[in-house]
Amino acid sequence: MPAKMPDPPRPTDGELEILTVLWERGPSTVRDVHEAVARRKATQYTTVLKLLQIMAEKRLVRRDERQRAHVYEADRPREWTQRQLAGDLLQRAFGGSAKSLILGALSARKASAKELAEIRGLLEEYAKGGR
Amino acid sequence: MPAKMPDPPRPTDGELEILTVLWERGPSTVRDVHEAVARRKATQYTTVLKLLQIMAEKRLVRRDERQRAHVYEADRPREWTQRQLAGDLLQRAFGGSAKSLILGALSARKASAKELAEIRGLLEEYAKGGR
DNA sequence: ACGTTACTACGAAGCTATTCGTTTGTCAAG
């Protein structure tokens, strides 16, 4: 039975960028991650490497060292981390009011009619299933 | 005509706690802020003072020095900052998908039936007025 | 076998955030 690990800490901005790559690509080498990151932002290879090493220490990613080029993978699925981040901001900046957070999100970036419809569908689900 | 200031930077965790106090209390002295903060978390007076001074440099707060005990006030209204923070997280962690952010927020902290109803009302408004 | 390439590991520098002790200044009460 594996030891129960505490939740990993909230990722920093740089770490989150890397996690995004890993979520999209799945298990990846440093080179893979670096290529994806460098497309958005001038960055040295070793910078990405170092970040991934730190993230492994923090348990944000897992590392497979069986190949010479180590393979990194996000330790938590995207949805889990997104839930943490949303919940964290909800508490820190919105006093726990989901309504305020949603209002903030919508006013920050106008959603399309299509997206609004999807969101309303989502709430239907919640009102029903959530009891 | 006042010079146009660039937007203030994203507040850190500690800064956000102080902003929360200022939003609730309105213009306050360091002593006021310290008392409010210390209720939640053991903190020295000078720590709060220093943070407020840094926040003034960053333009997160304005300072009125006319009294011996300077009076600090949030530079931006709560809603403005909340919109920034929500938009920032939306981009950084949710790829701009408001739907995902809302899903994250709701799964992080179950909303009450009453709150869900309010949120649905909010979406009504948006679907209608937003056009 | 040997040089070149592709990795990881290490360490350090620069910056920001956080915390708090100490100093300095102001004001008012005695």
Added chain:
DNA sequence: CTTGACAAACGAATAGCTTCGTAGTAACGT
């Protein structure tokens, strides 16, 4: 005028984040 209370300012220590150069090492082609 001296003292005590209260305030801002300053400086320093620590920790975390970010970046990258350099060194070491394994594998690969010829």
